[in-house]
Amino acid sequence: MGRNDQRAHASGNGQVLQVAGDYHAHSPAAQALAGLPAGPGELVGREERAAQLLALLNPAGDGGPVTAVRGFGGIGKTALALHTAHEAVRRGWFAGGALFVALRGYDPAGPVGAEAAVAALLSALGVPEQDRPPTPEEQLTLYRSELARRTEPVLIVADDAATAAQIQPLVPAGGDHRLLVTSRHTLVAPGFAPRLIDLAELTPDAAAALIAGVLRRARPGDERPRRERAALARVGEHCGHLPLALHIVAALLTADPGLRIADAADDLADARARLERLRHTAVDGSSIAVRATFDLSYQRLPAEQQRLFRLITVNPGPQVSTEAAAAIAELDPRETRTLLAALAEACLIAEQPTGSGCWRMHDLIRLYATEQGEAAAEEDRREDAVDRLLDHYLTRTDAADDHLRVLYGQPTPPEFPDRAAAVAWLERERASLVGAVALAAEAGRHSVAIGLAHCLRIFLNRHRHLADALAVCRCAVTAAQTVGDRDQEAGALNILGLSLWATREFDEAIDAFNSTLTIYRELGDRNGEGQALNNLGLALIETGQYEKAIAAFREDLTICREFNDRRGEGQTLNNLGNALRVTGRHEEAIAAFREDLTICREFNDRHGEGQALNNLGLALSVTGRHEEAIAAFREDLTICREFNDRHGEGQTLNNLGNALLHAGQHKESVATLRQALAICRELGERYLEAKALGNLALTLSQMSRTNEALTYAEQAAALLAALGEHEEEADLRHYADLLRAQPPSRWARLRRALTRRRTPAQ
Known part of the structure; x- marks a missing residue:
């Protein structure tokens, strides 16, 4: 056996410290009865894990002989183990003794070997050194025999194990003894599988409570935690809610009672310097640091x-x-x-x-x-790694986007088996993909930044990740302007305008589309010009500029027919139909929607078909053809669910509920509108929520449920007021006043508050 200079310390009533290799006998050791180091003064945020651990340590339970608490350095494993061990002893579970051995699994000098740990525990168990056999194997047998002959349960806490090999020899053989281990590794090996308890960082509230508790125990009158709660939360966030980091900051604040918590938070705000600041040096020169703790694991x-x-x-x-x-x-x-x-x-x-x-x-x-x-x-070769990552994301996102665009009978890329798988991947990787757009721009991969933004836009807008959509589109515009590519700039401005339209920032959307139109006309790009006109028309409708919108759509329609672009023609007809409908030209609108529907079915464009059906239903409903409208909405609802389009489903349910109301099917209308309301609230779609509330109020009033109707009308009005939709708010306020007086007989002013769905040009 080679010598190991690491010492294994086992606490107890014994007077022996065992050193691997050489054994130095002192006075005979008594049996260990209270050998645990002091636990933490207060355990914060670990109540659930402590209860779980206690249940496993209970000799009367079925937890098994070994439990391991695992987690990365600084997460609070030892604090939890000692707190729980002391509580178990206090409850009288381990009358045979409680021992502690430090295995120093990550010490730069090397970990304590199993033989040294066994010898140290023999000392703590009261076995004099001169009474131990000479070989490690014989000492291990003696250790197990000592535990086996004790009728009272013994608890052994082995702290900071690095490998299962350090622990396996310490496992008690039989009886009600328990071995509690802490480690930064998952300690498993063939034939050795302890019960595992994983530790994660604290919750934000627990992190703040930890620092506040340390400060108040040191100085009960310290008012900083009460006065600076927001700053305390910032400190916790900068520390990643890691107990070691929190204790370091608490020590710094304790040492300097005049230091504001806000100043400590500001010091930690710079991520580049954060690890350096998370260090505390005591007056004796000893120090603890987060970086040093991580060093031990990394090395x-x-x-x-x-x-x-x-x-x-x-x-x-x-x-x-x-x-x-x-x-x-x-x-x-x-x-x-x-x-x-x-x-x-x-x-x-x-x-x-x-x-x-x-x-x-x-x-x-x-x-x-x-x-x-x-x-x-x-x-x-870190820069090469960035390039490989960006190429990976662009390839996969482009393939996923093809599924969302529905390539009309063309085969879809093999990277994903179907649309659902593509959307699931996009959802899973969304944060990384959004970040990759900015990363590409920073790395000078401007074409990748622009390409990713284009590939992400439909997914982000359709699934209502609108803040992300705006971020990637703005980044794409900047990237195109940086390289001076006017064609790319126009394309980026176009998708930015679409995202602004989706977030109801219509004036900014109009500016973006006008800039797009200008560039495409400069370049002589008629197809791009048509797309810009189509999208400009959408934003013009929302600002009440209906005739300008109709003119833009008609000009785009001419371009589509000039290029024999049937899909573009269908989209433009759909949007033209909406503009015609809001200006009261309902029959022209119905004709446009039916023509778009024919084109969508010609191309097997299910998503476009659903939009055409929805808008056709709205036009039919306004003209009193409610049964036809209901049929159109139900067909659209099927398509929305086929695409898992929750936003479209909420809109269509709202429109269907309104059509059912006017068809006299009041109970079914209420049930349908309640479904719409639930989806709008699930998605955080406040404008659509207001629409659903208004339609519910309308339906319930016709059923003479005036009080309920009044409640919904006022809720809708409050939402519209918060959103700045003052004209519609005024309608609902007027309606609520009518309800207070008597049930109304007419609701014409409310009928125009129906939700519209329009198709942007991609």
Whole structure:
């Protein structure tokens, strides 16, 4: 056996410290009865985990002999273990004693070996050194025998284990004894599978309570936590709600009672300097630091794991998928997953949820990994990794976008089996994809930034991720202007205008479309000119400029027919129909919608077909053909559900409910409108919610349920007022006044508050 200079300390009533290799006997040791170090003064935010751990430690329970608390450095594993161990002893569960051994699994000098740990525990159990056999195997047998002969349960806490090999020899054989382990690794091996308790960062409230508790225990009159609650929350956020980081900041604030919490938060606001500031040095020169804690875990990784740990930080989102990590590292996906799983085993990343192929990293660990990556940027060819990641995202997003655009009978890309799979991937990767647009622009890959923005727009708008849509479109405009590409600039301005239209920022949308139109006319691009005219018409309708909108649509229609662009013609007919309908030219509108419907069916464009049906239903309803309108809305509803288009489903349910009302089917109208209301609230669509509330009020008043109708009308009016839709608000206020007096006999002014769906030109 080689010598190991690491010492294993086992606490107890014994007077022996055991050192691996050489044994130094002192006075005989008594049995250990109270050998635990002091626990934390107060355990904050771990109540659920403490209860879970207590249930596993209970000798009368079925928790098994070994429980391991795992989590990355600084997460509070030892604090939880000691707190729970003290509570278990207080409850009288371990009359045979409670021992503590520090295994120093991540100590730079090397971890404590199992033999040294066993010898130290024998000392604490009262076995004098001179009474121990000479070989490690014999000492292990003696350790197990000592535990086996004790009729009262013994608790052993083994702190900071690095490997299962350190722990396996310490496992009690039989009886009600318990071994509680803490580790930064998942300690499993063939034939050894402890019960695992995973620790994550604290909640924001618990993080604030931890700092406040430390300050008030030091100085009960410290008013800073009460006065600076918002700053306390900021500190917690900057610390990633990591207990070690929070304790460091609490120590700094305790040492300087005049330091405002807001100033401490400001000091931590700079992410680049955050790890350096999360360090505390005591007067005796000892120090604790978050970076040093992470160093211990990182330095134990093999080289290939270190490289992947560094490289995955080039991904801009909060998580990285196995496929994206494989592209970054230029590795096979299966090999990449093996490496990622090893990083997860080391508690440096976590797969969330398990089996998803998505890996997350704590904010402070990410900062640390980024630092390591930048230091090794040349060695890792970090810029090449960024290029590979961007190419991966552009290829996959383009394929997913093809599914959303419905390529009219053409085969879809093989990357995704169907539209649902494409949308699921886009949802999963959304944050990374949005970040990738900005990353591409920063890296000088302007064409990638523009391409990603175009590929993301339909998904982001259709699934109502509108803030993200605006962000990527603005980035695309800037990228195109940076390289001076007027054609790309026009395309980017066009999709920006569409996103502004979706967020109801109509004046800005008109400006964007006018700029698009100007550029396309300068370039002589008639097809682009037609798209810009179509989209400009949409925004003009929303600002009440109906005749200008009709003129724009008719001009676009001429261009579509000039190029024999049947799909563009159908879209423009749909939008022209809406403009005609709001100006009271209902029969012309119905004709336009029916022609668009024919074109959509010709191309098997189910999404366009649904939009045409919805708008046709609105026109039919206004002209009193309610049964035809109901049939159109029901057909559109089927298509919305086929696409999992929740926004469209909410709109169509609202319109269907209104048509059912006017057809005299009041009960079915109420049920339908309640479905619409639920979807609008689920999506946070406040304008559509107001529409549904108004239609519910209208229906309920016809059923003589005046009080309910009044409540819904006032809720709708309040929402419209908050949204700045003052004309419609006035309608509803007037309606509410009528309800207070008597049930109304006419609702003509409310009927025009129906939801409209229009088709933008892509």
